[in-house]
Amino acid sequence: MEWSDQMLKDLVQVKACVRCKGLFETTGEREVCSRCYELIEKQFKVVRRFVREHEMAGIEEVSEKCGIAIKQILEWIREEKLSFSKESKVGIPCLACGISIPIGKYCVSCQTKLSKNLHSVYVKKEEDIKQPTLVSNGSRMHFLGHTR
Ligand SMILES: [Zn+2]
Numbered sequence: 001m002e003w004s005d006q007m008l009k010d011l012v013q014v015k016a017c018v019r020c021k022g023l024f025e026t027t028g029e030r031e032v033c034s035r036c037y038e039l040i041e042k043q044f045k046v047v048r049r050f051v052r053e054h055e056m057a058g059i060e061e062v063s064e065k066c067g068i069a070i071k072q073i074l075e076w077i078r079e080e081k082l083s084f085s086k087e088s089k090v091g092i093p094c095l096a097c098g099i100s101i102p103i104g105k106y107c108v109s110c111q112t113k114l115s116k117n118l119h120s121v122y123v124k125k126e127e128d129i130k131q132p133t134l135v136s137n138g139s140r141m142h143f144l145g146h147t148r
């Protein structure tokens, strides 16, 4: 039998799972096989429950007790799927300054700095637009003063 282009297109793709490197068939964009996908979901539930019950547990403890790689736990925290309580000593380094944060990618002050940077860019643009108006205002005032 000859394979036509269309037949090849309709074929489910065989991909290597990014997690277990095992081959799996998919027609979608998924990067992990369904076995790993289910496993990750199951692991997440275990970790989430453990963290809820042990708010002061460290990442290493969570990793050890749940049998889950620290790297995976950090990934969930960055994705904001998982967070530790404020009282907990657990944190992950802010991507900008390295200070310990409970969730996400940046600490509050870096977040503020980042949004301030955005704001100052915005203000600068506004100043550029206002400048000609200010100049003309100034000359008008000068003119008024001259006639008095
Ligand atoms: Zn897999």
Ligand SMILES: [Zn+2]
Pocket: 094, 095, 096, 097, 098, 099, 106, 107, 108, 109, 110, 111
């Ligand atoms: Zn920071």
